[in-house]
Amino acid sequence: MTETVARYEIGYVRCLDPHGSAVAPLPDFARAPQKLVALYCALVRTRAFDTKAIALQRTGRLGTFASSLGQEAVSVGVADAMRPDDLLVPSFREHGAQLLRGVTPLELFLFWGGDERGNVFAGPREDFPICVPVGSHAPHAVGAALAFKLRREKRVAVCIFGDGATSKGDVAEALNIAGVWRLPVVFVVSNNQWAISVPLRQQTAAATLAQKSLAAGFTGEQVDGNDVIAVRAVAAAAIERARDGQGPSLIEAVTYRLGDHTTADDASRYRDDAEVTRHWPEEPLLRLRHYLTELGSWGKAEEERLLQETAAEIDAAAAAYFDTPAQDPATIFDYTFANLPADLAAQRAAALGQAEAGALLSGGVTR
Numbered sequence: 001m002t003e004t005v006a007r008y009e010i011g012y013v014r015c016l017d018p019h020g021s022a023v024a025p026l027p028d029f030a031r032a033p034q035k036l037v038a039l040y041c042a043l044v045r046t047r048a049f050d051t052k053a054i055a056l057q058r059t060g061r062l063g064t065f066a067s068s069l070g071q072e073a074v075s076v077g078v079a080d081a082m083r084p085d086d087l088l089v090p091s092f093r094e095h096g097a098q099l100l101r102g103v104t105p106l107e108l109f110l111f112w113g114g115d116e117r118g119n120v121f122a123g124p125r126e127d128f129p130i131c132v133p134v135g136s137h138a139p140h141a142v143g144a145a146l147a148f149k150l151r152r153e154k155r156v157a158v159c160i161f162g163d164g165a166t167s168k169g170d171v172a173e174a175l176n177i178a179g180v181w182r183l184p185v186v187f188v189v190s191n192n193q194w195a196i197s198v199p200l201r202q203q204t205a206a207a208t209l210a211q212k213s214l215a216a217g218f219t220g221e222q223v224d225g226n227d228v229i230a231v232r233a234v235a236a237a238a239i240e241r242a243r244d245g246q247g248p249s250l251i252e253a254v255t256y257r258l259g260d261h262t263t264a265d266d267a268s269r270y271r272d273d274a275e276v277t278r279h280w281p282e283e284p285l286l287r288l289r290h291y292l293t294e295l296g297s298w299g300k301a302e303e304e305r306l307l308q309e310t311a312a313e314i315d316a317a318a319a320a321y322f323d324t325p326a327q328d329p330a331t332i333f334d335y336t337f338a339n340l341p342a343d344l345a346a347q348r349a350a351a352l353g354q355a356e357a358g359a360l361l362s363g364g365v366t367r
């Protein structure tokens with residue numbers, strides 16, 4: 001005889017459809033049009049930063065950059081659900097979350113220009129720096145959440161990573177121990193359907209990524225990652241459960257990467273243009289703008305003013321980035337080893353000698 005010993009379901013949450021029509025009763029916070037306007041402004045600001053960063057990279061003034069085009073609602077919705085003293089542990093595509101939490105566009109330009117001083121955030125001092133290795137920050141988020149629990153601090157660590165990261169051992173281990181210890185951590189998978197050139201169907205045979213939480217003993221759900229209202233609602237509920245001692249959650253935000261993987265990639269070599277074109281009408285800014293326009297809370301004049309203001313802010317940050325004196329070339333050598341190995345010591349001396357002679361040491365990026 002076989003008995004069923006466990007049964008699981010994965011839910012999918014959506015508030016606005018791609019046309020901006022409400023398909024479910026909106027959560028309380030979304031009843032205030034000013035709140036939705038603020039979320040819309042955060043989406044537009046994220047895209048303005050993104051567009052400028054790509055332009056700077058294309059003109060040789062920034063290093064490789066990972067665009068968040070089409071995925072802004074994941075970053076913005078999640079960050080807006082956090083309290084200031086919660087902890088963001090981001091991957092490399094979440095500048096929308098960082099900006100909303102008070103990381104400045106200047107700090108982000110510095111980071112992507114190869115200057116580690118960009119990771120010294122004047123705003124959210126304890127938020128983790130951008131993690132470029134795929135998924136290696138998930139155990140770090142768990143460690144921070146363990147510290148919150150041991151110190152009895154009512155804080156939550158929020159770790160965002162991609163669909164590709166869910167195939168990694170460090171992510172699986174992080175989920176597992178977060179479940180065992182019932183830690184105050186929320187894992188967010190920004191499932192943009194691609195990991196560079198690897199499509200989701202080659203990444204996993206599972207029906208959802210949310211269900212990866214089930215084997216670790218906690219809940220997982222999917223949300224429409226292009227619907228900022230739904231993302232914010234689902235993230236807020238998960239964060240408050242974690243704060244309340246109810247343990248971790250996994251949120252799979254289903255979205256789409258409209259751009260190349262990074263500025264070092266050409267997605268047309270492995271992805272059909274038709275697929276990208278099909279996803280454009282679902283992008284997150286359009287959807288919320290439609291809804292706000294229908295409400296009578298947004299119009300052409302507001303849109304024009306917002307675009308002007310964000311462009312002015314981002315242009316000023318770019319100018320400040322150009323004006324920031326380059327870092328001392330010694331810094332690349334000085335903070336990993338207590339005693340510098342001989343080969344690096346020789347490189348350090350050569351680099352400082354070249355710097356003194358006025359040679360360019362910026363790795364090809366000129367501010």
Ligand SMILES: Cc1ncc(C[n+]2csc(CCOP(=O)(O)OP(=O)(O)O)c2C)c(N)n1
Nearest residue numbers: 093132133134162163164165192194195196
């Ligand atoms: C440990 C590690 N392996 C490989 C890479 C190279 N790499 C950078 S991004 C990426 C794909 C990540 O895909 P996903 O997790 O879906 O995030 P996305 O880039 O789509 O946001 C890979 C393989 C890396 N940065 N770190």
Ligand SMILES: [Mg+2]
Nearest residue numbers: 162163194195
């Ligand atoms: Mg991906």
